[in-house]
Amino acid sequence: MAEETLFSKIIRREIPADILYQDNLVTAFRDIKPKAPIHILIVTNLPIHTINDVTAEHEAALGRLFTVAAKIACQEGFSEEGYRLIVNCNRHAGQEVFHLHMHLLGGKPLGQFFC
Numbered sequence: 001m002a003e004e005t006l007f008s009k010i011i012r013r014e015i016p017a018d019i020l021y022q023d024n025l026v027t028a029f030r031d032i033k034p035k036a037p038i039h040i041l042i043v044t045n046l047p048i049h050t051i052n053d054v055t056a057e058h059e060a061a062l063g064r065l066f067t068v069a070a071k072i073a074c075q076e077g078f079s080e081e082g083y084r085l086i087v088n089c090n091r092h093a094g095q096e097v098f099h100l101h102m103h104l105l106g107g108k109p110l111g112q113f114f115c
Protein backbone atom coordinates (compact mmCIF):
# COMPACT_ATOMS: atom_id res chain seq x y z
CA MET A 1 0.00 0.00 0.00
CA ALA A 2 1.20 3.51 -0.85
CA GLU A 3 2.50 5.90 1.79
CA GLU A 4 -0.15 8.20 3.17
CA THR A 5 -0.52 11.78 2.00
CA LEU A 6 -2.46 14.73 3.40
CA PHE A 7 -5.53 13.36 1.61
CA SER A 8 -5.63 10.44 4.06
CA LYS A 9 -5.72 12.97 6.90
CA ILE A 10 -8.60 14.80 5.18
CA ILE A 11 -10.46 11.49 4.74
CA ARG A 12 -10.02 10.76 8.47
CA ARG A 13 -11.03 14.37 9.22
CA GLU A 14 -7.74 15.02 11.01
CA ILE A 15 -7.19 18.17 8.93
CA PRO A 16 -9.99 20.43 7.75
CA ALA A 17 -11.55 20.35 4.28
CA ASP A 18 -14.93 21.19 2.81
CA ILE A 19 -16.15 17.59 2.49
CA LEU A 20 -19.23 17.20 0.27
CA TYR A 21 -19.55 13.43 0.21
CA GLN A 22 -18.04 10.35 1.84
CA ASP A 23 -18.78 6.65 1.73
CA ASN A 24 -16.82 3.44 2.27
CA LEU A 25 -14.86 3.84 -0.99
CA VAL A 26 -14.39 7.53 -1.83
CA THR A 27 -14.39 11.02 -0.33
CA ALA A 28 -15.16 14.28 -2.16
CA PHE A 29 -14.05 17.74 -1.02
CA ARG A 30 -13.44 21.18 -2.53
CA ASP A 31 -9.98 21.88 -3.91
CA ILE A 32 -8.08 24.38 -1.78
CA LYS A 33 -6.85 26.26 -4.93
CA PRO A 34 -9.78 26.04 -7.37
CA LYS A 35 -8.93 26.21 -11.10
CA ALA A 36 -12.60 26.71 -12.09
CA PRO A 37 -15.65 28.22 -10.35
CA ILE A 38 -16.34 24.76 -8.99
CA HIS A 39 -13.38 22.45 -8.42
CA ILE A 40 -13.93 19.31 -6.39
CA LEU A 41 -11.55 16.43 -5.72
CA ILE A 42 -12.92 12.92 -5.44
CA VAL A 43 -10.35 10.63 -3.85
CA THR A 44 -10.21 6.92 -3.20
CA ASN A 45 -10.26 6.22 0.53
CA LEU A 46 -7.44 3.74 -0.02
CA PRO A 47 -4.12 5.56 -0.51
CA ILE A 48 -3.40 4.39 -4.07
CA HIS A 49 -0.27 6.22 -5.28
CA THR A 50 -1.12 6.77 -8.98
CA ILE A 51 -3.36 5.34 -11.68
CA ASN A 52 -0.37 3.09 -12.57
CA ASP A 53 -0.91 1.28 -9.28
CA VAL A 54 -4.53 0.27 -9.75
CA THR A 55 -5.55 -3.38 -9.87
CA ALA A 56 -8.79 -5.23 -10.41
CA GLU A 57 -9.36 -4.98 -6.64
CA HIS A 58 -9.76 -1.23 -7.01
CA GLU A 59 -12.42 -1.36 -9.72
CA ALA A 60 -15.32 -0.70 -7.34
CA ALA A 61 -13.63 2.44 -5.98
CA LEU A 62 -12.65 3.62 -9.49
CA GLY A 63 -16.22 3.20 -10.70
CA ARG A 64 -17.48 5.06 -7.65
CA LEU A 65 -15.32 8.08 -8.59
CA PHE A 66 -17.49 8.47 -11.71
CA THR A 67 -20.87 7.91 -10.07
CA VAL A 68 -20.01 10.38 -7.31
CA ALA A 69 -18.72 12.92 -9.87
CA ALA A 70 -22.02 12.74 -11.76
CA LYS A 71 -24.02 13.01 -8.53
CA ILE A 72 -22.09 16.07 -7.34
CA ALA A 73 -22.26 17.75 -10.78
CA CYS A 74 -26.03 17.37 -10.58
CA GLN A 75 -26.15 18.70 -6.99
CA GLU A 76 -23.94 21.66 -7.89
CA GLY A 77 -26.25 22.43 -10.82
CA PHE A 78 -23.92 22.13 -13.83
CA SER A 79 -24.52 18.60 -15.06
CA GLU A 80 -26.48 19.75 -18.12
CA GLU A 81 -24.07 22.56 -19.06
CA GLY A 82 -21.18 20.16 -18.68
CA TYR A 83 -17.96 19.69 -16.79
CA ARG A 84 -14.53 18.09 -17.00
CA LEU A 85 -13.06 15.14 -15.13
CA ILE A 86 -9.27 14.82 -14.91
CA VAL A 87 -6.96 12.26 -13.33
CA ASN A 88 -3.29 13.27 -13.40
CA CYS A 89 -0.60 10.60 -13.36
CA ASN A 90 3.00 11.37 -12.44
CA ARG A 91 5.32 14.16 -13.46
CA HIS A 92 4.35 14.91 -17.05
CA ALA A 93 0.72 15.35 -16.03
CA GLY A 94 1.71 17.55 -13.09
CA GLN A 95 0.48 15.23 -10.34
CA GLU A 96 1.23 16.92 -7.01
CA VAL A 97 -0.50 14.69 -4.48
CA PHE A 98 0.30 11.00 -4.80
CA HIS A 99 -3.04 9.70 -3.64
CA LEU A 100 -5.35 8.80 -6.51
CA HIS A 101 -7.97 11.46 -7.13
CA MET A 102 -10.28 12.77 -9.82
CA HIS A 103 -10.71 16.51 -10.43
CA LEU A 104 -14.29 17.62 -11.12
CA LEU A 105 -14.23 21.05 -12.78
CA GLY A 106 -17.25 23.07 -13.82
CA GLY A 107 -19.26 26.25 -13.53
CA LYS A 108 -18.08 27.95 -16.73
CA PRO A 109 -17.10 27.03 -20.29
CA LEU A 110 -13.74 25.29 -19.92
CA GLY A 111 -12.53 25.57 -23.51
CA GLN A 112 -11.03 22.86 -25.65
CA PHE A 113 -8.56 20.49 -24.05
CA PHE A 114 -5.56 19.68 -26.22
CA CYS A 115 -2.93 17.05 -25.53
Ligand code: 5GP
Binds near residue numbers: 029088097
Ligand atom coordinates in the same frame (compact mmCIF):
# COMPACT_ATOMS: atom_id res chain seq x y z
P1 5GP B 1 -2.85 16.91 -8.66
O1 5GP B 1 -1.98 17.97 -9.28
O2 5GP B 1 -2.05 16.00 -7.76
O3 5GP B 1 -3.68 16.17 -9.66
O4 5GP B 1 -3.90 17.69 -7.78
C1 5GP B 1 -3.74 17.93 -6.41
C2 5GP B 1 -4.78 18.96 -6.01
O5 5GP B 1 -4.87 18.96 -4.61
C3 5GP B 1 -4.46 20.39 -6.45
O6 5GP B 1 -5.48 20.90 -7.28
C4 5GP B 1 -4.34 21.15 -5.13
O7 5GP B 1 -4.86 22.47 -5.20
C5 5GP B 1 -5.13 20.27 -4.17
N1 5GP B 1 -4.70 20.35 -2.78
C6 5GP B 1 -3.42 20.31 -2.34
N2 5GP B 1 -3.38 20.40 -0.99
C7 5GP B 1 -4.67 20.50 -0.58
C8 5GP B 1 -5.28 20.62 0.71
O8 5GP B 1 -4.63 20.65 1.76
N3 5GP B 1 -6.64 20.68 0.75
C9 5GP B 1 -7.39 20.65 -0.40
N4 5GP B 1 -8.72 20.72 -0.23
N5 5GP B 1 -6.86 20.53 -1.62
C10 5GP B 1 -5.51 20.47 -1.72
